[in-house]
Each structure stands twice: as structure tokens, then as C-alpha cells.
Amino acid sequence: MNRQITKLALLGIALLTALIVATTYWQTWASAGLADRQDNEIQRVAQFSIRRGLIRAADGTILASNRIKNVGGQKLYLRRYPQGSLFAHLVGYSTQSRSRAGLESSLNDYLTGANSNLDTVLKTTLDKIRGATIKGNDVWLTVKPNAQRVAMQQLAGKCGSVVALDPRTGKLLVMASRPTYDPNLVESHFDRISNIQAACSPAAPLLNRATAGLFTPGSTFKVVTSAAALDSGKYTIDSRFVDRGYCIEYGKQVHNFADQGNVESFGSVDFLQALEHSINAVFCDIGKTIGAGRILGTSKQFGFYQNPPLETPGNERAPSGLYNKGKLFYPSDPATQVDPGRLAFGQERMLTTPLQMAMVAAGVGNKGVIMEPHALDRVTNPSGGVVVRIKPRKYKRAMTTHTADDLTRMMEAVVTGGTGTSAQIPGVQVAGKTGTAETGGPGTPNTTWFIAFAPAGAPRVAIAVVLQNQHGAGGTTAAPIAKAVMEAILNGKSNP
């Protein structure tokens, strides 16, 4: 019988070997794939045993910290957001029930010490071997809580957003969006977030309007059109126009902005005055002359048609541009597919995010160069050493230096004596542009805008403010908010 016993022994050993092979498969080959699966709670919960890094604002204010909870004898580090809703959209949340959002999601590798930085890898591996709690890295952001607080107060009760950048470096200074939510409620009181009432519908409190909200830019887009016109060489700041109060497109009159039913008409104006008073008829004619293709081309130089760079998750940002049936649309033949006159003053099907419009203002202010927007300043390890420091990087050249200088003068005029006078700051020259976009027929509420930078000669802040469902104009609704936030930033001490 021993011959059979040997064969059977081989079978028995083979069966048990198959188990080792299968275990190896699941624990090495298939491990990463399973870890990424949506319903893998183990992975999510396990990350709570890591002492997650703190998220701090530029001045050191803690935006996300940990609350230690003992579950089944294990120390779990659950997230706490001491500033509540202040930076909800930018910072996001890290929970078990709804996974992660915002920087908590995109910077997860730093926060959990899972990044490929050599120093971090060594430390976490040692911690793992010793069985010690793995400590994540702290991330320091560029945002300024004081200015952010002003922005959130200004937006209170409204639907809208404020984005402020440092045009010299691309640092994100303010990113406010309302309606907002308290990230501390996401894990167990999500109903209180989803049931909120707001001045717009849908309220969408989780939507980061600053980066993913798409709004008709209205006259703020004239800055892009002006850059295209000046760069084309066909116009200078002194070019003269005759404003009859309307422009004719496809045989029909397109009227200027009608304030209380009276269509304005300015007669003979130069280019500077046309922007100063935001004269649609003039821009309509410019659009028809230089063509939709050139305007869209310039918009691309500003970053349109691309997801603007920022550290937040890609799906929480949206590219600006023409949208057709909910989809980004770049016409193959702009001359026939796009209405150049309406595009020139920011109507047509143009939709933009506040971040993109802040980048437009920043580009003009920074002599035509847009710096790459970034919210992350540096990453530090638990002992305080710097793991990564973000250096300012040029993103795009949007226009020539000369054009930027001319546009700055034109935008200064807007604030000095044009549609944006309520953004004036005593002692500081502000350059800006208003926008009042029609979203429905006459009488329906508007989307109002204000984009600006200051001080105009050497700007330290570039800003975009958008408000939904407004009955006033951009100059009266959005400009005062931009003024208040810019003041908060310019008066802040820690802004070298």
C-alpha cells in the first residue's frame, strides 16, 4: 500500500501548497486592487489607526486635528475640524461612512505618511516593524483664516464664492463657498447637511463653488476679450468706438445693459472707457471683428479648457469654457459655431469657475504671467522637518506685458470712475471689473461678479467674487465683498 500512500501524500501536500500559493496571490498580487475597492471598509477603518497629520493654515491655525477614540481596545484617530465650516470645501473631510473629500482626500498620502518621500518611508516602516502608531505628516496651507472669515461673513445668507490668490506666487489666500457645511457633521449627522435651506436651488452645500461651480462670467469676461483685442494688434487702449447703445448681430440688435429699463448709450468712447463703463455694444463689435476663435484662443492662454491646477481632487475642480448640453465644448469652427458678439461680453454658452476668474485677474496684475495656483505651502514630518516645500511656478503667459499694463490701466478706471467704484480702498489703487450675467429672461435674478487685484501697481492679491440669484449689479453686490476681503488680506501683517 505504500506506493498509494506516497501518491496520496503528494496530493495532500499539493492541496496545502495550493493554499500557500492562493494566500500569496491575495496578499501580494491582488492586495492593492482590493484595497482600492469602494466597499473595503477595512482599508478605510485601518487608516484611522494612523495618527493622521494636522492640516494648518498659513498662520498655524489648526484646520483639521484628531480626536482619539478607543474602539475594541484599539486607538483610532478620528478627525475633528476645530474651525467648523470655515474651510469646509477646501479641507474636505475624512470619515468612515462617506470616505474622504477635499485636501483630506488628495493629500491623504502625506497625511497618513504613505507618501514616497524617503524619510517618511523609513520612519513609517520602522513604526510598522516596532508596532508603534504610524504618524502622518502635517500639511501647512497658504490660506489666511482672517481673510477667509471675512469672506464667509460677507457671503452669509447668499449663494456664492470668493477666491483670492497672491498673483506673484499663485498662493491661494481665500477659498470661500456658500452654502457650506460643518465637516464635523459628515460622519454621523449627514442629514443635517443634506437638508439645509439656501438662497438657491439646489443648495448643494457639498459643492465647492470656488472650483467646481460653473457660472456665466458676464462682463468680467471682457477682460479676456480685451486681452485678445490688444494682443491682436488691431486695437490699442486709445482705439475709438461709437456706442449707439446696441450692436447688430445676425440682423438683430443686441442692447447694452439696461438699468431700470433705460438702455445706456455713451456715444463716442475709447477702449478704456468702453471697459470702464462695460459697454456691451462696443465689445460686441470687437468680438465680431477679431472673431470667436481668437477670443477662445486667448481664453486658453488664461487656462480655460483645462482643469485649473490646485491640490484638491480633480473631480472637485472643473474647467472653464463654452459648455454645450452640460459638456465642455470647443468648437471645431468657431466662426460658424459661436456667436462672437455675445461671447465677447461673456454670455453665449461661456461658463467659468471663480478660481479661473481669479486667475484672470492675477494674470493681468502679474504683468501677463499667471502663476500656478496652489493651496499647499509645505509638508512637515512629526519631528518638524520639512518634507516638501512648494515653490512658486509659472503656469501660463496669458498676454504680453504691454497688454497687461494697458489692461491694468483700464481696470483701474473701472474702480476709479466706472462700474466698480464701490471696491475703492482708501490709500490703495484697486483694478477690477464688474460682471452682471443674465441667467434667464428680463426680470429674473442675475449672477453677479467682481474680479480685481490690488495694489494695482504691485498687486499682492487677486480676487474673484461671484453671487448667485442677485437683483443688483456686480458693482453693487459683489464689489463691496471683494473690497472687504482684499482689505483683510492687505492689512494682514504676515503678507511679505
Added chain:
Amino acid sequence: MSYRNRELANLVVVGVLTALGFASVYIARQDVVSTASLSYAGFFFALYLAAHLVARYTVPFADPYLLPMAGLLTGIGLTEIYRLNPDDAFRQGLWIVVALGAFAVTLLLLRHDYRRLESYKYLFGVSAILLLVLPALPVFGQSVNGARLWVHVGSLQFQPGELAKVFLIVFLAGYLREKREVLAQGRLKDFGPLLLIWGGAMLVLVETNDLGSALLYFGIFLAMLYVATGRALYVAIGATLFLAGAFAVYHYVGHVRDRVTIWLHPWTDHPVYCGLTGGKALRQDCASYQLVKSLYSVAHGSWFGTGLGKGTFTTTGGGQLIPYLNTDFIYSALAQELGLVGVAALLLVYMLFAARGFKIAELANDGFSKLFAIGLTFAFALQTFIIVGGILRLIPLTGITLPFISYGGSSVVANFVLLAGLLLISNRANAERT
């Protein structure tokens, strides 16, 4: 060194390892675990010392590695059960006392000649069948997790199938020893018993709804039949019959069909019918919930595991992430905490145990001993394969215990009786050689 001194030395090593295991659980979970946990290691060592003394008295020439390996496996199991639920570990500790009692009684009763069991083979056969049908009886039987495997007497739960397995092996060893020459001729009428046992296995399958047990019993039978007759034809025909039968049952028994569907397609991208709620859900959230969660647990262990006491088995709210963790799915808990390095070593212990068992079968001098040893050893290896293979999606998942490790009284008792059997056979073979 003599057999028993070698065994003692190995047991000391196992004792130290178990103490280290409990100590690491204690360190990792100080908040819920008291220093009393360390007394488990001491108690555990004392227990095996007692078992060793019984072995020294009854089976001096028996294989010196089997008892330490069983000790190591129960030690690992007890540590993990303790880590998952200290109360369960206390009960499991009691069961290990009972099991070692059964081990000692078996050795003491049969120390002169276990071969007299052969004369009671039909008694064992009938008892095995009785034990197997017990859970199907309405008064005692209890259905757990879709399979009828349990007997309920008062507050006492018992899985008679575990003991039936050992009884069945005694019967088959006796029966096949007697009939092997006749059966080896391979005449048509000799297929009778084969068909009979096949029918029995199918009946078990239908009655208990449990594919794993049926596969185990029939696998043991085929293995012993092959060793007894040396005819691969029997194995081929038997395996074909089993597959055909299983296929038929698959078509008529919903529970078995579900298990196979879960095995083949545990994940769905779209909601499918969910029998548990009556509505629609993704299969990973419904029928294959256990399998999928347990695979996540295995995968999470990766190369080196999270470390004893550091695995993730609960939600942040304290709820269970993986059901039946300390019984059917203890392997996925171990895989997470010990990692590939740890569980591969664990599986090597199983392999070594089986290898020693096969060696004992080879060294045994008479047909009954050989068949008895091969039955016990193959049962041990096959059971390990069925449960761990089920967890690893090699075969459809069925809820049977992992020998020596899973929480559960009947399983531990049966496996220690199995161990006693192997030691008796080994003792006899080695004694005759020296």
C-alpha cells in the same frame, strides 16, 4: 534523545511561542486586556505538560512532533480568539481541557492495542451515520447560517459531524482492510459499497445543505479506497459520481447554488436580487458579503501583517466588519494580523503535521493501521484545504472549522482524538522497529 524528550523540548519551544503571542496581544491591547492574559500561557503550558506525561506513559515511541505541532496550532488559535474576544477564549480554553481529557482517555484506553477497534467497525459505522443524521432531526437539529450541522441539547451546542468523521475513518479502515483483496479485483458487484457511500454523502449534502462536509466525507472515503485497492479507476468513477451528484444537487438546492454563484462571481457591478432582503443589492453587499469582507481582511495583511492585536475587524463605531470571525473565518483574521510570512508558516505547520501523518501510515505494519492513519491524516489535510481554500476562493466557501485553530468545542475534541489515534499507530510502528 528519546522520542518523548524530543517532544518535551518541542513543547517548551511551543510554550515560549504561545507566551510571546499572548504577550504581544497584551501589549497591543492593554486597554481591554488584563495581565491575566499572560496566565493563559502558563495554564496552556501546564496543560500540554500533562498531555505529554500521559503520552510518555502510554505511547513512549510515538512521533515526537505531532503533539507539539497540535499545541502550536491550538496556541495560535487561542491567542487569536483571545485577541478577538477574551470571553470566547475562556470557553475555548475549557474545551481544550476537555479535548486533552478525551486525548488522554483515548490513549489510556487503547494503549495496549488500538487494533481491537477493528472488531467494532460496524458499531462505529452505524454511530457515524447516526451522528451525521442527528442535526437533520427536528428536535435536536439546528440550522446555522443555512446549513444544518448543529445539535442543540439544552444550552449545549454540538457539531456531531466532527466526531462522525473520526468514527467513519475507523469503520472504513476496518471494512476496507477486510475487503481490499476482493475490491481490488474491480468486479461490477464490488461497486456496491462505493455507490452506497456515495449515496450517503449525497444524502448528507441534501440533508445538511453543506457541500463542505459532503466533500470531506467522500474525499476521505475515496482516498482510503484508493490506498486499500490501488485502483485509480475507483477514484475516477467516484470523483465523477460526486461531481455529477453535486451538479444535480446544485440545480435543485438553492443554498448550494448560491454558494457556487458567490464563488464564481462575488462582485457585481450592478444590483442583483438579494435573497436576504428581498430587494436588489450589489452581491458584495448581500450574498457574498462574508467572502468579500474576509478577502479584504486577507489582502489587508499583505506581506508582514498588521501584527497580533493590531488588525482591523471593527468599524469606527465598534461594529463587526467580518462575520463568524473566530470560527469559519479565523484564517482571514490570522492572515490580516500575521501577514503572508505568518500564515505561510502556519500552513507549513499544517503541511508538516500531514507529512508526519503520511509517514506514520507508511511505517505502520498492518493494513488496518495504515488505512486508519491515512484516513486520519487525509481528513486533517482535506479539512484544512476545504475551509482555507473556500476563504481564498479556490473552491466554494463552506463553513467548516480549521483544525485545532477555530473556536468550537466539537472540533477541538475531535481533532485531539484524531491526534491520539495517530500517536497510537506511530507508537506501535516505532516500538516494533526498535
